[in-house]
Amino acid sequence: MLTEERVTSTGAETNEAGQVPLSVTRNGQIYEEPLIFERSSPGRVGFSFPEDDESLEHEVAGDLLRDADDIHLPEVSEPEVVRHFTRLSTWNYGIDLNLYPLGSCSMKYNPRINEEIAALPHFKDAHPAMPVAYSQDVLKVTFDLQTMICQLTDMPAVTLQPAAGAHGELTGLFLMQAYHKKKGEQRKVILVPDSAHGTNPASCTLAGYDVKELKSTRQGLLDLEDLKAHLTPDVAGLMITNPNTVGVFETNIRAIADLLHENDSLLYMDGANYNAIIGQASLGEMGVDVSHLNLHKTFSTPHGGGGPGGAAVVVSDRLKDFLPGPQVMQKDDGSYDLASAKYSIGRMKSGLGHFGVLLRACIFIRSHGNQMGAIAEHAVLNANIVRKNLEEHFAVASDNDSMHEVVFSDSKQKKTGFSTMDLAKALIDYGYHPPTVYFPLSVHGAIMIEPTESESPETLDHFSEVMKDIAARMQSGDEKLSSAPHRAFVTRIDEATAARNPVLNYFTK
Numbered sequence: 001m002l003t004e005e006r007v008t009s010t011g012a013e014t015n016e017a018g019q020v021p022l023s024v025t026r027n028g029q030i031y032e033e034p035l036i037f038e039r040s041s042p043g044r045v046g047f048s049f050p051e052d053d054e055s056l057e058h059e060v061a062g063d064l065l066r067d068a069d070d071i072h073l074p075e076v077s078e079p080e081v082v083r084h085f086t087r088l089s090t091w092n093y094g095i096d097l098n099l100y101p102l103g104s105c106s107m108k109y110n111p112r113i114n115e116e117i118a119a120l121p122h123f124k125d126a127h128p129a130m131p132v133a134y135s136q137d138v139l140k141v142t143f144d145l146q147t148m149i150c151q152l153t154d155m156p157a158v159t160l161q162p163a164a165g166a167h168g169e170l171t172g173l174f175l176m177q178a179y180h181k182k183k184g185e186q187r188k189v190i191l192v193p194d195s196a197h198g199t200n201p202a203s204c205t206l207a208g209y210d211v212k213e214l215k216s217t218r219q220g221l222l223d224l225e226d227l228k229a230h231l232t233p234d235v236a237g238l239m240i241t242n243p244n245t246v247g248v249f250e251t252n253i254r255a256i257a258d259l260l261h262e263n264d265s266l267l268y269m270d271g272a273n274y275n276a277i278i279g280q281a282s283l284g285e286m287g288v289d290v291s292h293l294n295l296h297k298t299f300s301t302p303h304g305g306g307g308p309g310g311a312a313v314v315v316s317d318r319l320k321d322f323l324p325g326p327q328v329m330q331k332d333d334g335s336y337d338l339a340s341a342k343y344s345i346g347r348m349k350s351g352l353g354h355f356g357v358l359l360r361a362c363i364f365i366r367s368h369g370n371q372m373g374a375i376a377e378h379a380v381l382n383a384n385i386v387r388k389n390l391e392e393h394f395a396v397a398s399d400n401d402s403m404h405e406v407v408f409s410d411s412k413q414k415k416t417g418f419s420t421m422d423l424a425k426a427l428i429d430y431g432y433h434p435p436t437v438y439f440p441l442s443v444h445g446a447i448m449i450e451p452t453e454s455e456s457p458e459t460l461d462h463f464s465e466v467m468k469d470i471a472a473r474m475q476s477g478d479e480k481l482s483s484a485p486h487r488a489f490v491t492r493i494d495e496a497t498a499a500r501n502p503v504l505n506y507f508t509k
C-alpha cells in the first residue's frame, strides 16, 4: 500500500532509504524509469528473422558479424524500447513547454517551418560528396546565407564552416595567426577581459596563444586604461564578448578597435550574444576584424541537447584572404561553384559545415525580411521587463542598461542563508527551467536571465511573480527551499560528486 508520507509529489512511493523503487505506479503512470539495461531479459528480442532465411548470410560478410555475447546490448522487446523512450521524452523540459530563461544561451522558439523545410528530401538527402553540378540548390542556400550574413553584420566576408561558437573562435584565432604570420610576425598574446565568455580564453590556449586578462570597470565595461597598459608589440589581438556576459554593450567598442589597430593588433568580437543587436548595429563600423555568430542561438536551430550547431565567422578586409576554403561563389552565368581564398588556412570542417543549421538560418532570415531589427528590440525589451519586475527583490549586477539579458547577484539574499542554487532548484517546483547561475564569475552568486524575443509579457510577469515568491520565502526562512526541488523526478543531487566522479557508462557501475 502507498503510505502518504512516503509518496513523493510525483506520486512514487519511496523505500526506507528514501529512493523511489523501480516502476512504482500511480494512476496507471510510471514515474520512475529504470535504465534500458535494467529492463534487459536474456534472450528477449525486438525482431527476429525467419530461421530458414539463408539470404541474410550472403548479405553480411562473415568477418563483419560480431559475436552476440560481446556486444552487451540490452535484450528487450520492441514495445519495451518504444515505451521506455516515449516515457523518457515526457520528462524533458524544452522551449516548446515553457520559458527557458538560460542566460547566454538564447533559448528561443524554433519556428516549425524551419523544421519542415530542413526535412524536405531534396535537402535532407543531399550528400556532401555530390558533384557541384548536382548540388546547385544546396550551394544557392549557402551562398544566399553568406550574402545575407555579410549584409546584416556589414562585414565584407564570412565562412559558414565552423560547427559551433567555440569552433568559430578557434577559426577566427587561426585567421589572426595567419594575418600576422603573412607579415612575418609571431605575436603570442591575446588580451581577454574578465567579462569574457569562458570559451574565449580556452580557445586562445587551444590556438597556442598566451592569455592576459584585462579588468572591467564598475559598470561592467572594459577598462580602457588597463587595455592601453597591456598593448605591447607581441599582442596579436583582443577577444571581447559584446554585448558582454553581464548583458552590457561595450559602448567604447570603436575606441577599443582604434587603439588595437594603432598597434596592428586585431579585434575579435565574440558575437554569440548577437541576438541583442541583430539588425541594429554594424560590426564594420565598430571596427571589428573577426566575429562569430552562433547560428544555433540567434538563428533558431534547436539546441541545448548536444545536437549540431553552427557558427558564421565574419571578417574584415584584413582577414578575408585567409578564410577557410572552400567558399561558395557565384559565376557570371548565375550558377554556383566552390573556391578558396588566396591564402586560405584550409578546411575547418568537412562539406560546407552543418548544412541543416545553415538552411534553418537562411529560412529564419528570409522569413523576417526587413524586420530583423525587431528581434533585438523585443529581446532587449523582454530582458528589461524582467529587470524592472525584479530589481527591488534581487540586486542588479550592473548599473548600465541591460541588453538581451539581465544579471542579478545574490547580495540581497545573502543574509537569509539561502543561495542562488536554492533559488534555481526552487524554480523547478514552479515549473520553470532555472536561469544560468554562478556565471559570469565576476558577479557573486550570479543569476543570469535571458528571456529572448519569443516570450509574451504575460509569461514574463508570471515568471517574475514566481521569482518574487521565492525571494519572499527566503526572507521568511522557509526551510523547504534548502531541499528543493520536491516535485521533480530527481530531487537535489550531489553536484560536486556528479561533476568529479561522473558515471557515464552503465558497465562501469
Ligand SMILES: Cc1ncc(COP(=O)(O)O)c(C=O)c1O
Residues within 6 Å of the ligand: 104, 105, 164, 165, 166, 167, 197, 199, 241, 270, 272, 273, 294, 309
Ligand atoms: C558569449 C558566448 N561565446 C561563446 C559561446 C560558445 O558557443 P558554443 O556553445 O556554440 O560553442 C557561447 C555559448 O553559448 C556564448 O554564450
